[in-house]
Amino acid sequence: MRKAQCFLLSCTLLIGFVVHAQTSFPVNGVADERSGYYVFTNATIVKDAATTLSSATMVIKDGVIKAIGKDIAIPKDAVTIDCKGRYIYPSFIDIYTDYGMPVPQPGTGGFNFFGPTQFNSATKGAYGWNQAIKSEVDAYRSFAKDEAKANSLRELGFGTVLTHIKDGIARGTGALVTLANDNENFSIIKEKASANYSFNKGTSTQSYPGSMMGMIALLRQTYLDAQWYKQKPPGEGLNLSLQAWLDNQSLPQIFDAGDKWNDLRADRIGDEFGVQYIIKGGGNEYQRIKEVKATNATYIISLNFPQAMDVEDPNDARFVSVSDMKHWELAPTNPAALEKAGIPFCLTTSDLRDMKQFTANLKLAFQYGLSEQEALNALTKTPATALGVYSQVGSLDAGKLANFIITSGPVFNEKTQIIQNWIRGKKYGVKDDIYDEMRGKYKLVLNTVNGPVNYTLDFKSPSSASLIGKDTVTSKFYFDGRQVRINVAPERRLDNNLRLSGMVNGTQWSGTGEDSSGNRFTWTASYSGALAEKVDSARKRPSGALGKVTYPFLPFGWEEGQAPRQETILVKNATVWTNEKDGVLQNTDVLIRNGKIAAVGKNLQANDARIIDGTGKHVTPGIIDEHSHIAASSINEGGQSVTSEVRIADNLNPDDINIYRQLSGGVTTSHILHGSANTIGGQTQLIKLRWGANDEDLKFKGSAPFIKFALGENVKRSPANAGQQNRFPDTRMGVEEVLTDAFTRAKDYERSWKEYESARNKKGMTAPRKDLELDALVEILNNKRFITCHSYVQSEITSAMRVADKMGYKVNTFTHILEGYKVADKMKAHGANASTFSDWWAYKMEVQDAIPYNAAIMSRVGLNVAINSDDAEMARRLNQEAAKIVKYGGVSEEEALKMVTLNPAKMLHVEDKVGSLKVGKDGDIVVWTDNPLSIYARPDYTIVDGTIYFDRLKDEQMQKLVDAERSRLVKKMIGEKRSGAPVQQAIPSYEIMHSCSEHMHSHGLLVIDASEAGD
Incomplete structure (x- = not known):
């Protein structure tokens, strides 16, 4: 009888539908206004992940749950549906979609080093200056139901989605809609349900921003501009973008970060302005779970796990990095890692290659440790709570929308099928229940x-x-x-x-x-x-041991609990290059305690110290690279001539193998510079090469702030074809005018703030607009930020100093400075330092007069001279670059070594911390196998703050481990292919090697780098 009853009722359901109170839409025919009134009996009802009712009843009417529980009176005029053997769950919620949205058309503009630039917004109307800020866009105004896509989502169990237009850095508002086949009037639950942001400028054809740090600067400036706009400043007029930005701040704020480091970058923007973002992650949060948890954010996580690659051909396999293969293996652990860490998260269908992968990948996540309870939360309560709509959706409670699915068993069981998906009380068949009955x-x-x-x-x-x-x-x-x-x-x-x-x-x-x-x-x-149902056995765990998460997530990274730690270290009986008045000391000891140099002398004792035998070896201060472009996700923000608001610190990248490689060459400190694409570039960042640290812990705490300027061909973009280059300046004369104009504006800006501060209590006084670009220039004028300036030709060098003298600031360092030998006396009078190459020249017209004696000549004139790299590879042998100055110019060995240690420390204003072996300075030292200026010298140990970050014996062991790990992962991928699983073509792993010495390097040189070797 049960079968017959359920079969007949399923036929009866075909005549029921939900009635909405509505305006009078025309009906071509006979109006049918029957009420959707149903009672579901004898069901196992899962109200939420924590509450399950057996043999329960649920009553719905007009698309709303009226009652739910064990002893519910059955209304006489309702259709009764016997759900014996069935389960009822809340329909799922996806809060990161573009369902029903128009597809943004890709733009063709942006920063073009060799061609024309679009400076102004192409958006017509009373909007803001940057077309990537689209805060005025409202998704609900563009929403149009898409039945084909809705059906695909309904079949997966989804009933509600948050949708927005995925275009721009500020994307406006998202709309919360159901997947019911109603007209748009009834689909929209909440027209403004979120404000959305990203690190992707989308279809904007405007040149700015053209980098990660530029996007961050634009977001920071827009927050400040919106706060200023609250005052209704009379000079601004109507700005619909800023007004919408302000109006949207009360909504849940969703940020599409898309990567573990971007998660942290987004969160820091939020922290600065008092905003807690809901962050859409990149699927690699497991690689930095501690830092991710510290954001206190709710995450939106895709189940878009990478496919295995076809690496059967060794020639293909050798170009795929260990890191990429390891991520393929560990990506399915990401949801479980978030759950284990207690990080709230939602699951999304976003980014999937095929929507049908969602269920399969969810089951894979279960195999890798995700619990079914947390998965249900991630699909129901957590997204509803994050959006503040848990009173409407996300669980089965009286008064909420009748959004639920009926399943043949527990929803995540292997054999369970979703039979029906009810949305606002309207039934949508998924697996036809006639057959199922x-x-x-x-x-x-x-x-x-x-x-x-x-x-x-x-x-x-x-x-x-x-x-x-x-x-x-x-x-x-x-x-x-x-x-x-x-x-x-x-x-x-x-x-x-x-x-x-x-x-x-x-x-x-x-x-x-x-x-x-x-x-x-x-x-x-x-x-x-009934058929004998096969009961789900315990979920299969992945076969074989999984690789370990390492910090950084690269070969030679350290596993959890194995991080190098600060030690008391005593190097005994070495040749010690102090860079102090004591000079080079033979058979001398160096003691490091609490990260500082505690003593330099003979016969030192420390019972608690790790002893390093320095017999026959040399100890020097750690090498300091004054001009580097490693460990950053972007280097140039070149869309405008002045971008002093951008900061390298905002986009440091600790997952750069060059950190480890340079440690293997004795480098302990690097000055990460903005590129040379514009006259006034971005703010620089001094870092210590703390391998495995996060981006914040890489920073050299307490160091003086610097900024990058540039002169010459890169700035005026000489390679651009005639008539195609439209960014001022076009000439070296124009560079001088850009500098003069920028600092004139900075002085006016500073004056306006001083006037405001002195009269801020005056009635009607409006605060000036805070300008991040001019703030940095005011710091320069006040000697609180220092300039390092890309330069080559003597005429432009003297011109830059004339402007500085006229405007009241000083150029701290001229970097490259290949014609410095011509103007060394003028530089000395100005008070500038010189950071140069040993013997790089002839790579473009303005370096034709470079000579290898440049550094020695400038040094003899009395300048403080450093040798820098501007190149990730050259930095590994800066000791040898310094040695060339002994050959070219007759500089002493001690003075040559100072050019890569103490001298750059002085020009970076950190000589009180690093650069020489003096008691009280940081414990940054290198233990060399030979004279540090010898081509045969190799570091045995590179020590930063008393922590051994490079140990050559350990490196040799790790080389073998890396080879074994690569072999294991290649075999596992081959096994995946042979099992019949889909695989993709092998994709080479790329690394951008940033430099600013040549035009082609102003954005970075793309190289295939799969070796990730240490030395």
């Missing part, structure tokens, strides 16, 4: 001339059934909901080959048949019981 065992009787013949028919689905007699035979089975045909395959005998045809009436089937001899007969089939 009829599944089971049937007693089949053939009424032949020789008497009845009995069989058992196992009905599994409309296309699958088995006939059981003496043998079990899988039949060709056809069922269209009313008529049934059963053909026993002729190649498999079951007494006779049979063909049956008939009609279905609930659980009673009947018809006629014929055997292989042409004998006709009648037949009947009646329901006799």
Whole structure:
């Protein structure tokens, strides 16, 4: 009877639908305004991840849950649906989609080093100055239902989505909509449900921003501008973008970060302005779970796990990095890592190559440790709570929308199917429940001339059934909901080959048949019981051991609990290059305690120290690279001539193998510079090479702030074809005018703030607009920020100093300075330092006059001279670059070593901390195998703050471990392919090697780098 009842009711459901109170939409025909009033009985109702009711009842009416519980009175006028054996769950929620949104058309503009630049916004109207800020855009105004996409989402169990237009850095508001096949008026639950942001300028054709740090600066400036706009400053007029920005601040703030480091960057912007973002992650949060947790954010996580690559060909495999292969292996652990860390998160279908992957990848996440309870939370309560709509959706409670799914069993079980998805009380079939109700065992009787013949028919689905007699035979089975045909395959005998045809009436089937001899007969089939269901066994865990998360997530990184730690270190009996008045000391000891140099002398003792035998070895201060471009995700913000608001510190990248490589060459401190694409570039960042540290801990705390300026061909973009370059300046004369104009504006800006501060209590006094660009220039004028200036030609060097003298600031350092030998006396009078190459020249016109004696000549004139790299590879041998100055110019060995240690420390204003071996300075030292200026010298140990970050013996061991890990991962990927799983073509792993010495390097040189070797 149960089967018949449920079958009849499923037919009855076809006439019910939800009625909405509405304005009078025209009806072409007879209006049908019946109410959607249903009672679901005998169901296992999962109200939320923590509450399950057995044999429970739920009443819905007009798209809303009216009652739910164990002892609910059944209304007489409601349609009753017996859900015995069924489960009811809240429909899922996806809060990161573009469902029903127009597809943004890609832009063709942006920063073009060699071509024309678009400076102003192309958006028409009273909007802001930057077209990547689209805070005025409202998704609900563009929303149009998409039944095909809605159906795909409904089949996965989703009933509600947050949708927005995925275009721009500030993307305006998102709308919360249901996936019901209603018109748009009834689909939208909340028209403004979120404010959305990203680190992607989208379709903007404007040149600025053209880098990660530029996007961060634009966001920071827009927050400040919006706060200023609150005052309704009379000079601003109407700015719809800023007004919308302000209006949107009360909404949940969603930031598409898309990477673990971007997660932290976004969170810091939020912290600065008192905003807690909901962060859409990149799927690699497991690699920095401690830092991710510290953001206190709710995350939106995609299940877009990477596919294995086809690495059977060794020539393909060698170009795929260990890190990429390791991420393929560990990406499915990301949801479980978030759960284990107690980080709230939502799951999204976003980024999937195919929507159908969602269920399969969710099951994979279960295998890697995600609990079913947390998965259900991530699909229901957590997204609803994050958006502040838990009173409407996210669980099954009276008063909430009737958004729920009916399943054949526990929703995440392997064999469970979603039968129906109800949205606002309207039923959407997923797996047709007519068939599902009829599944089971049937007693089949053939009424032949020789008497009845009995069989058992196992009905599994409309296309699958088995006939059981003496043998079990899988039949060709056809069922269209009313008529049934059963053909026993002729190649498999079951007494006779049979063909049956008939009609279905609930659980009673009947018809006629014929055997292989042409004998006709009648037949009947009646329901006799349920199929034996295979109970889900414990979820399979991944076979074989998984690789470990390392810090950084690269070869030679350290595992959790194995981080190098600060030690008391005593180097005994070495040749010590102090860079102090003591000079080079033979058979001398160096003691480091608490990260500082505690003593330099003979016969030092420390019972608690790690002893390093320095016999035959040399100890020097750590090498300092004054001009570097490693460990940053972007280097140039070149869309404008003045970008002093951008900061390298905002986009440091600790996952740069060059940190480790340079440690292997004795480098302990690097000055990370903005590039040379514009006259006034961005703020620089001094870092210590603390391998494995996060981006914040890389920073050299307490160091003086610097900024990058540039002169010459890079700034005026000489390679641009005539008539195609439209960014001022075009000439070296123009560079001088850019500097003069920028500092004139900075002085006016500073004056306006001083006037405001002195009269701020005056009635009607409006605060000036805070300008991040001019703030940095005011710091220069006040000697609180220092300039390092890209330069080559003597005329532009003297011109830059004339402007500085006129405007009242000083150029701290001229970097490159290949014609410095021509103007060394003028530089000395100005008070500038010189940071140069040893013997790089002839790579473009303005370096044709460079000579290898440049550094020695400038030094003899009395300048403080450093040798820098401007190149990730050269930095590994800066000791050898310094040695060239001994050959070219006769500089002493001690003075040559100072050019890569103490001298850059002085020009960076950190000589009180690093650069020499003096008691009280930081414990940054290198233990060399030979004279540090010898081409045969190699660091045995590179120590930063008393922590050994490079140990050559350990490096040799790790080389073997890296090779073994690569071999393991290649075999695992090959096994994935041979198992029949889909694989993708091997993709080479790329690394951008930043430099500013040449035009082609102003954005960075792309190189394939799969080796990730240490030395």
